[in-house]
Amino acid sequence: MTLFLVRHGLPLIEPGVAAARWELDPAGFDDVWALRDRLPQGAAWCSSPEPKAIATAQLLTEGEVGVIDDLREHERSGAWIEDFPATVGQAFAHPDVAAYDGWEPLAACRARVVRAAINLLRTHAGQDVVLVGHGTAWTLLVAELTGEPPDLDRWASLAMPDIIEVSHRIRSGP
Numbered sequence: 001m002t003l004f005l006v007r008h009g010l011p012l013i014e015p016g017v018a019a020a021r022w023e024l025d026p027a028g029f030d031d032v033w034a035l036r037d038r039l040p041q042g043a044a045w046c047s048s049p050e051p052k053a054i055a056t057a058q059l060l061t062e063g064e065v066g067v068i069d070d071l072r073e074h075e076r077s078g079a080w081i082e083d084f085p086a087t088v089g090q091a092f093a094h095p096d097v098a099a100y101d102g103w104e105p106l107a108a109c110r111a112r113v114v115r116a117a118i119n120l121l122r123t124h125a126g127q128d129v130v131l132v133g134h135g136t137a138w139t140l141l142v143a144e145l146t147g148e149p150p151d152l153d154r155w156a157s158l159a160m161p162d163i164i165e166v167s168h169r170i171r172s173g174p
Contacts, residue, residue, distance in 0.1 A: 006130060
């Protein structure tokens, strides 16, 4: 079966407001709709609780979408960071410490996202699963599922929206 990791569509960026509270930008709706044909409508669908992720999921499927709190993005304060990619790079280089004041260590984000995704994959064993969420969280999850280090080049090149497909075989037991 296939795990489809959808990165949310273009958000309405509000400097000074935590990215977790940003809404989806209507100007990017067509880009989200363009992904519909690449995703299985009969799959199990779940989303991060962030508004931009939920709105993306709602544009992609007519079906039910579960909202899973632990699929939220790497927690970051609302502080505006001029060199965001470099700061995220520091977070990946030192995952056990916060790369910026008010940021969650990436190791904590990875643990929560992986735990949630594995539980969902076990619950929906034998079925395609679509998770709608975020670039950093998906980069960490892909690394865990593939046994490879996090791919920062792929993280930097992810579009809004985008899809990462991962074949999965998760045991149904503990």
